[in-house]
Amino acid sequence: MTSTIIIPTGVERTSAAHLVIDEEPITVIWSTIPVPCTDWVLGDISSQGPVHQPADEVPYIWNSASVPCPSWTAITEVQCGRCGSMVGPWALVRDGHLEGDELTDVAREVAELADEEREAQRSKLIAYLTDEAEDTARQLADGSLTRDELPYIGHMARPGVGLDGDEVIAWGFLPDPAGGGDDEIVEVVRPIPAGGQ
Numbered sequence: 001m002t003s004t005i006i007i008p009t010g011v012e013r014t015s016a017a018h019l020v021i022d023e024e025p026i027t028v029i030w031s032t033i034p035v036p037c038t039d040w041v042l043g044d045i046s047s048q049g050p051v052h053q054p055a056d057e058v059p060y061i062w063n064s065a066s067v068p069c070p071s072w073t074a075i076t077e078v079q080c081g082r083c084g085s086m087v088g089p090w091a092l093v094r095d096g097h098l099e100g101d102e103l104t105d106v107a108r109e110v111a112e113l114a115d116e117e118r119e120a121q122r123s124k125l126i127a128y129l130t131d132e133a134e135d136t137a138r139q140l141a142d143g144s145l146t147r148d149e150l151p152y153i154g155h156m157a158r159p160g161v162g163l164d165g166d167e168v169i170a171w172g173f174l175p176d177p178a179g180g181g182d183d184e185i186v187e188v189v190r191p192i193p194a195g196g197q
């Protein structure tokens with residue numbers, strides 16, 4: 001027997017619900033920011049893409065212990081078919097029906113964990129794009145690559161390395177934190193060294 005009411009948390013990009021499972025009141029609080037496998041962020045599209053838990057969709061709750069001491073876990077992650085790691089948004093479960101400051105505190109914790117994870121992925125993406133841009137600039141300088149082998153940045157539908165004037169631009173993206181189509185583009189720009197073809 002389960003009853004569920006979605007409740008506002010007051011913290012951006014989080015959602016929460018009061019549930020009653022087997023007569024136990026619990027609160028689940030989750031991040032609504034889509035989370036992909038880090039390898040997907042780095043361009044491997046065969047890795048797990050963004051996993052999204054919308055604000056109006058309560059995560060599946062699983063009892064990870066036994067009667068008479070249930071321990072509730074929210075299942076928001078899926079296993080990446082490529083690297084095997086678990087990928088998905090943060091979610092925390094608390095006993096009782098949290099309200100007010102108690103609810104806001106846990107929602108802030110969820111938002112911070114989600115921000116840290118996204119920041120870590122952004123750092124890895126920037127490091128990867130920096131390598132790509134610098135490698136390409138080096139190859140243009142030593143002649144192992146010519147300009148006409150690279151696309152104009154404005155014509156690229158997918159992430160990669162392109163040119164714009166005298167600049168090499170490596171770009172990728174993180175999924176729209178709101179779950180829509182407004183992805184966060186990340187770019188690293190390097191000048192084409194003098195002597196580049």
Ligand SMILES: [Zn+2]
Binds near residue numbers: 040081
């Ligand atoms: Zn993976």
